[in-house]
Amino acid sequence: MTARVVFRKASRWYGPVMALNDVSFELGPGVFGLLGPNGAGKSSLLKLACGQLRPSQGTVELLGRPAFGSPEVFHSVGLCSDTDAFFEDFTGLQFVSALLSLNGFDRAEAEKLATAAIETVDLKDAMHRKIGGYSKGMRQRIKLAQALAHQPEVLFLDEPLTGMDPQNRKRISDLMKRLGEEGRTVLVSTHILHELEQVTRRVLLIHNGRVLAEGDLGEIRDLLDRHPRSVRLKARDARGLARELVLLPDLVSLNLEDATGHLLAEIRKPDAFFSRVQELSATFGVEEMWVTDENLESVFSYLVRK
Amino acid sequence: MTTETEIRATRPVWSAARDVFFISIERMLPRPRSFWVFLLLALPVLLGGLLRIYPPKDLPLTGFELYGMVIALFFVRNLLPLVALLFGSALISDGVDSKTLTYFLTRPISRLSIFLGEFLAYLVTVLTLTVPCVVLTYVVLCAGTPQGLGFGAPNLIQDLGASALTLFTYGSVFALLGVSLKRPLIPGLLFLFVWEGFVANFPGDAPNYTLTAYARSLIRHRPSEEGLAELFSKFFGVGESVLVLGITGVVCLALAVWIFSRREYVISS
Numbered sequence: 001m002t003a004r005v006v007f008r009k010a011s012r013w014y015g016p017v018m019a020l021n022d023v024s025f026e027l028g029p030g031v032f033g034l035l036g037p038n039g040a041g042k043s044s045l046l047k048l049a050c051g052q053l054r055p056s057q058g059t060v061e062l063l064g065r066p067a068f069g070s071p072e073v074f075h076s077v078g079l080c081s082d083t084d085a086f087f088e089d090f091t092g093l094q095f096v097s098a099l100l101s102l103n104g105f106d107r108a109e110a111e112k113l114a115t116a117a118i119e120t121v122d123l124k125d126a127m128h129r130k131i132g133g134y135s136k137g138m139r140q141r142i143k144l145a146q147a148l149a150h151q152p153e154v155l156f157l158d159e160p161l162t163g164m165d166p167q168n169r170k171r172i173s174d175l176m177k178r179l180g181e182e183g184r185t186v187l188v189s190t191h192i193l194h195e196l197e198q199v200t201r202r203v204l205l206i207h208n209g210r211v212l213a214e215g216d217l218g219e220i221r222d223l224l225d226r227h228p229r230s231v232r233l234k235a236r237d238a239r240g241l242a243r244e245l246v247l248l249p250d251l252v253s254l255n256l257e258d259a260t261g262h263l264l265a266e267i268r269k270p271d272a273f274f275s276r277v278q279e280l281s282a283t284f285g286v287e288e289m290w291v292t293d294e295n296l297e298s299v300f301s302y303l304v305r306k
Numbered sequence: 307m308t309t310e311t312e313i314r315a316t317r318p319v320w321s322a323a324r325d326v327f328f329i330s331i332e333r334m335l336p337r338p339r340s341f342w343v344f345l346l347l348a349l350p351v352l353l354g355g356l357l358r359i360y361p362p363k364d365l366p367l368t369g370f371e372l373y374g375m376v377i378a379l380f381f382v383r384n385l386l387p388l389v390a391l392l393f394g395s396a397l398i399s400d401g402v403d404s405k406t407l408t409y410f411l412t413r414p415i416s417r418l419s420i421f422l423g424e425f426l427a428y429l430v431t432v433l434t435l436t437v438p439c440v441v442l443t444y445v446v447l448c449a450g451t452p453q454g455l456g457f458g459a460p461n462l463i464q465d466l467g468a469s470a471l472t473l474f475t476y477g478s479v480f481a482l483l484g485v486s487l488k489r490p491l492i493p494g495l496l497f498l499f500v501w502e503g504f505v506a507n508f509p510g511d512a513p514n515y516t517l518t519a520y521a522r523s524l525i526r527h528r529p530s531e532e533g534l535a536e537l538f539s540k541f542f543g544v545g546e547s548v549l550v551l552g553i554t555g556v557v558c559l560a561l562a563v564w565i566f567s568r569r570e571y572v573i574s575s
Contacts, residue, residue, distance in 0.1 A: 014572070043574065050412055053570055063313055068570075072316040074414040083573060085405030087333055098332075101325045102413040104317050146409070 002028050004154050004185045005049055010058035012044055019044040021209040022058070027187060031180035033196040033217070034189040036206035042189045043082060043158060045206065049187065050079050050156050063154065075103065078147035082158035082189075084139060088132035092123055092142045095131055096149050103150045117149035118142070122171060136163035137288055144172065154185045161190065163288050166278040173198045191291065228252045229270055229291060233263040233277070236285025244280055248273060314414070319422070322415035326423025327430075334393070334431045343389055343432075347439040350376045354446035369451040370458045370527075373444050377465045378525040381440060383518055386469060387476045387498050389432055394480030395490040397424045398566060405573050417567040425481060425559065432473050440469060461527045468524035475517055475551040478558035485566045517554065520547040 003026040012020040020041045036042050047053045048060045051067035060067040063076060087095055096114035097107070105113060118127045121141040126134065131142060140163050147155060157176070161169050177199040179186050187204075190196055196203065197217055205212040235241045238261055245265060246254055250273070252266035267273040270291075277286060316322075334340065357365075357372070367375070398421070401407030410420045444462050449455050483490040483497075506516040513519035523542040542550075 047572075052408065052411060053572065065313065071411075071414050071416055072313055074412055075314045077412070079408070079412045081408050081573075083405040083408065085408070085573075087329070087406060089333070089336065098325075098329045099409055099413065101328070102317075102322065102410070102415055104321075104414070 004028060004063055005187065006059075006061040007045075007048070008059045008061075010048060010055040010060050012048055012053060012056050018209050020048065020055075023209075023211050024058075025204060025211055025214060027185050029180070029183040029185055030202065031176055031186040031188065031200035033200055033203040034187055034206060035191065035196070035203050037191065040206045041209040042206055044209075046079075046081075046156050046158050046187070046189055050077060075150070076153040078150065078152035078155045080144045080147040080155070080157045080160050082162075084136075086131045086139065086142070089130060091130055092118060092127040092134070092138075092145070095142060096146045099146045100149055105150070113149050113151075114145070117145040120148060120175060121145045122168065135287070137165055137168060140164055141168065141172075148175075148179075152184070155179065155187070157186065157188045159189055159191075163290065165287055166274070166281045166289060169289070170198075170278065228266045228268055231265045231267060231273065232290045233265065233286060234261070234288040235263065235281075236287065238263050238284075241277075241280060241284035241286065244284070245273075245276065248276060317415050317419070319416060319419050322419035323422040323426065326410065326415065326420050327426045330424050330427035331430055334427050335434065339392060339396075340431060340435060343392060344435045344439070347381075347385060347389070347435055348442070350380055351439060351442045351446055354443055358446060358450075368453060369447040370453050370461075373447040373458065374461075374525065374527045376443055376447070377440065377469075378522055381436070382468060382472050382521050382525055386432075386436065386472045387502065387518070387521075389436070390473050390476030391480045391491070391494040391498060393428050393432055394477035395484040395494050397421075397428055397481050397484050399484050399488075399490065402571055402573060407571055408573050411571065418563055421481075421485075421563050421566050425477070428477055428481070429470075429474065432477070433470060436469055436473065437466060440466060458527070465525060468521065471524065471548065471551050471555075472521045475521070475555040475558075478555040478562065479517070482558040482562040482565070485562050485569065517551065520550045523547040 005027040007023045007025050010020060010023045011018070023045065034042050034045065044053065048055055049062065049067060051060075051062060051070060051073070054068045062070065063073045065073050067073070087098070090098065093111070093114055096117055097110040100110035100113055101107070115124070115127070118124055121144050123138060123141050123145065126138060131139065134142065140160065144157070144160055147157070160176075161172060164172065176186055176188060180199065188196065188199070201217045202214065203217050204214055233241065238256055242254055242256055242263055245251060245263070248267075250267060250269040252268060253264075254266075255264045256262075257264060265273070277289065280286065354372070354376070358369075365372075398407065401410065401424075411417075441462070444458065444465075445455065448458055479497075480490065480494055483494055487493060502516050502518045506513045506518045506522075520542055524544060524547050526544070
């Protein structure tokens with residue numbers, strides 16, 4: 001096995017706050033899910049992995065070098081961070097090309113690779129528009145494009161599916177799976193188990209700064225199915241969508257928020273719900289979908305007790 | 307356990323700095339900050355124009371002398387250090403605040419390249435804003451006067467050099483402040499208005515420890531009437547001033563790069 005990301009007894013604290021505690025694991029080729037509730041330490045782990053932070057104790061290696069202070073590894077590493085930050089006045093193509101130029105590609109090569117990456121995330125029609133005018137889902141996809149464009153061997157994706165419509169969730173999930181099959185290492189931080197299940201069964205469970213296990217997704221999913229999950233949907237015809245969704249047997253509650261026009265659903269069987277939303281998305285114009293993770297917290301508390 | 311991936315080296319410093327520069331200049335120049343600073347720098351052009359259209363009856367100064375006063379007092383002593391503070395202190399902290407610094411930090415380029423690219427973009431931006439305003443001020447105040455435009459042209463060239471050196475030195479100082487402190491603006495203003503504003507006019511050797519005393523010594527053609535400030539102000543030779551400003555700028559830049567290369571930047575959503 002080839003280990004590309006290696007944590008050895010790595011800890012990280014911010015002042016008195018322990019963000020990550022004595023974490024050890026190794027990742028080779030394939031897709032890995034990093035799963036945990038808010039504040040579990042997922043983002044800190046990713047920041048350590050891609051050398052944005054130093055470990056307070058222990059070591060973190062990326063492609064055989066210390067992750068912090070080894071910029072050369074970024075020839076082969078891509079990061080899609082969780083921050084919604086861009087060069088707002090750049091077009092999508094300019095943004096990805098400019099970042100490729102930092103990898104040493106000349107202008108023509110950078111434009112070619114950028115266009116290919118933008119096509120991969122299905123943004124070609126919007127690539128000459130300024131990022132400032134992109135929707136949340138488009139911003140997420142252009143961020144993903146810049147992480148993919150230089151065809152890295154290691155990819156860190158922090159909540160990559162946030163704000164995407166069902167079709168694009170499916171597209172990006174398929175892409176992650178394909179990258180894993182090509183032999184790249186993909187570490188995806190998410191709390192959306194449904195999509196993760198489509199790309200991998202290997203999951204790092206993280207809670208309170210500790211990696212509980214490199215767990216099997218099946219067990220977690222069973223637990224989650226027993227706990228209602230909250231989903232927020234934005235659709236062109238929210239009322240029409242609501243009329244269809246109330247027919248689902250495992251729907252716990254469904255509310256139409258007057259202020260935002262969003263639908264708030266509590267569900268027990270995410271699989272069935274997401275499949276149905278995907279079927280209905282074209283008819284009712286589903287634009288965005290978020291899964292909140294309050295209930296994941298309770299599942300993790302259960303796992304910790306176990 | 308080792309990796310099979312073959313790792314290429316970090317990109318050469320200057321070619322990576324050039325690429326950072328092109329990204330940074332595109333983000334720096336068209337910003338609202340640049341627009342407002344340009345308006346401020348263009349104020350003497352407007353005032354000079356008004357003076358030429360409605361000349362006061364008893365004005366004892368020629369157009370060239372007026373220009374000398376404006377370049378020394380308005381530009382070199384007050385406005386250029388302020389411009390350097392606004393842009394220089396924001397070199398890295400803007401990237402932290404806008405959370406875009408991550409895009410630079412996760413590329414195969416050294417932090418030295420990032421810093422140099424950003425600093426070059428700063429210099430080009432502030433010079434692009436400053437040079438036309440200084441030249442226009444000169445033209446507006448000197449064109450059509452008995453001395454004409456040709457009389458002070460060599461001084462104009464020297465003044466542009468003095469402006470560039472002032473922007474370089476103060477920019478380095480404030481870039482150092484920017485990478486060292488989370489909120490560099492208030493300490494920067496205190497430095498400008500308390501230290502530089504007062505100490506430079508103290509009697510004795512105190513002005514030796516200010517930058518403004520050296521910067522204003524580079525403007526040799528200013529009129530002598532500067533009131534009390536003229537009595538106390540200390541002036542240095544051009545060579546000495548260039549040396550002190552240059553060395554201060556280089557030392558501050560080196561320190562800023564050293565700090566930037568070692569610091570962690572916690573950028574969270």
